[in-house]
Amino acid sequence: MAPHFNMQILRPIKNTDFAALKQIAIESGHGFTSLPVDDNLLQDKISRSENSFSKQVETPFDEGYLFVLEDTKTNEIVGTTAIEAAVGTQVPLYHYHLGKTVHHSSTLNVYNTVEILSMCNDYTGRSEICTLFLREQYRKGLAGRFLSRIRFAFMADQSRRFSDTVIAEMRGVSDAQGHSPFWQWLQEHFFSIEFPQADHLVGLGDKVFISELMPKYPIYANLLSPEAQAVIGHVHEKTKPALRLLQKEGFEHRGYVDLFDAGPTIEARLENIRTVQESYIVSVEIVDSINCGQTYAISNQKLNDFRAVFTDNVLFDEKAEILKINRKEAQALNLENADTVRIFAL
Known part of the structure; x- marks a missing residue:
């Protein structure tokens, strides 16, 4: 109950x-x-x-x-x-990877570095x-x-x-109507469908049109409209706090962007993620009332019966590796005395 x-x-x-x-x-x-x-x-x-x-x-x-x-x-x-x-194992997961190519002519003494977007499935199998x-x-x-x-x-x-690698696809730049400057360019040249419709189809799991209509060759970024170039690898205003939070956890952008809005996909190794490194597995001691003022996230380490809460009605003794926990929180987590939990400071 x-x-x-x-x-x-x-x-x-x-x-x-x-x-x-x-x-x-x-x-x-x-x-x-x-x-x-x-x-x-x-x-x-x-x-x-x-x-x-x-x-x-x-x-x-x-x-x-x-x-x-x-x-x-x-x-x-x-x-x-x-x-x-494991993404991309049933339905292909596409990204653009932002790379560079060099155009060089010693005869004319011209050296140009150009950014190119190549379509790939590099994140297949990642969590x-x-x-x-x-x-x-x-x-x-x-x-x-x-x-x-x-x-x-x-x-x-x-x-x-x-x-062992975890990714997060961050929402790219679009306006209040859901139109993306990056998609605008692709739509004009390749797709002829509106961004919200394309986005909706992807949400429905219908990605066949991507492989059918996407340009097969790398795209020279400098050929895109200035508006489209400006948003490559940038996130939606509302997504900035989420991005900052994940960067604090150790996630990095390695040049992979979304096909439609060019929002960044960021990655980290699971074992290097800050929460994983700074969490403790401790045994619990259930008490009638306690409050320490420090808020902890606590999970009961179960699978089907997984429960997690965040609360300051606990007292963590780091030396003894014991978490004193309020009876009500313990009930919510289906815990008994001496059960183990994973905790981290929130």
């Missing part, structure tokens, strides 16, 4: 969360391709996640783990966060963090940071289910 006090608990999505997921899909709007407003697709996402959590896995393949953040006071779903175990969304009224406080970082704790505990 859910405890009757205000706390936010992260858990795997269930079939009964469909209506809440649909509401979040509606609120997330343009450019949030991983949650399309389509009943069948959302239902598939839930079933796929339930199957992934219950599946025996030796090496990552095509699993998708979708979590929801539930407010215990209202029983409302207030946010989502997800991990794809991807995605689908982080928090409803507007819950965006103050630590919930957003918790949703972003807790995934790394889960991945560290279930590392054989994931690749």
Whole structure:
């Protein structure tokens, strides 16, 4: 039974969360391709996640783990966060890689370095963090940071289910109508469909048109419109806080950008991610009341019964490697005395 006090608990999505997921899909709007407003697709996402959590896995393949953040006071779903175990294994994952080519003539004494965009599938098989969304009224406080970082704790505990490299595709620059300057150029020359439509098709998993219509040869960046060149590798204004958070975790941009809006894809090795390196596995001691003022994210290290919360109703004794935890939080995490948890300071 859910405890009757205000706390936010992260858990795997269930079939009964469909209506809440649909509401979040509606609120997330343009450019949030991983949650399309389509009943069948959302239902598939839930079933796929339930199957992934219950599946025996030796090496990552095509699993998708979708979590929801539930407010215990209202029983409302207030946010989502997800991990794809191995991208591009079922449907190809395309990127542009920004490289350089040199045009040199010693006869004419001309030396030009030109940036080129080459289409590739270099991130096939990598794990991807995605689908982080928090409803507007819950965006103050630590919930957003918790949703972003807790995934790394889960991945560290279930590392054989994931690749040793983790990527994140960041949303590129587009205007209020969802139009991207980068897409504008591609559309004029190759596609003849609007950006929101192309984006929606990708969200539906229909990527065949990419390989059919995308230019097969590298594109010289200096041939693009100035507006398109200006946004390569840049993120949407609203995505800047998320990018900063991941850069703090050790994610870097290695020149890979999205095919449609040219937003950067960033990467890190799982073992080098700050949250993984700075988290502790400790055993718990359940107490009736405690408060230390320092907020910790705590996960119960389970798979199907995975639960995580963030709270300051704990006291962490680093020397003894013991976490004293309030009874209510312990119940929310399905913990008993001497169980182990993974914690990190939020």
